[in-house]
Amino acid sequence: DQQVKQNSPSLSVQEGRISILNCDYTNSMFDYFLWYKKYPAEGPTFLISISSIKDKNEDGRFTVFLNKSAKHLSLHIVPSQPGDSAVYFCAASNSGGSNYKLTFGKGTLLTVNP
């Protein structure tokens, strides 16, 4: 039961270009969405988030877009840097629960080539 889907297992971009990572969700109860970055042998690190009352949130080179009607969100990284190479996980939560539990996608491996 994949409530959060990341359909691209990998993405390769050139340094300086835009990276776009996509995520779809099926559970309409989700109302808070997060992106995590994970390097090998480390735990996931929080990157950026967005509430369902917004459609865009920006933090430096990172922007998350949310399209609620399509149940789709995307993470844009501009410009991409080699240090951005990592696995990116999309995660979702439901404010109706009291536990802030996260449901993750399978991740997308981003490779930024110098």
Next chain:
Amino acid sequence: EPEVTQTPSHQVTQMGQEVILRCVPISNHLYFYWYRQILGQKVEFLVSFYNNEISEKSEIFDDQFSVERPDGSNFTLKIRSTKLEDSAMYFCASTPPRYEQYFGPGTRLTVT
């Protein structure tokens, strides 16, 4: 900057043995979690813990699993009788509470 720590980084055990994975959450956080990631698969929620009790658990978290906060700093996950399919990375996380959870580096559990 405060961080979540986990020990050991790698645990190898034989099937049927008990293992205890340890975590030290960030000190002023109130919600604690365990997640696991089987190789090549997604990170899966196991259990959340608040106010010294389990607040939610997944179907994976059966009677073989238990959690404990034995003192003011440690948070442990015990697997009573390990199975081959328990082999995974186990991540501890904590939050103040907020949606943004802070994850530890993980413990790689290998069951042989």
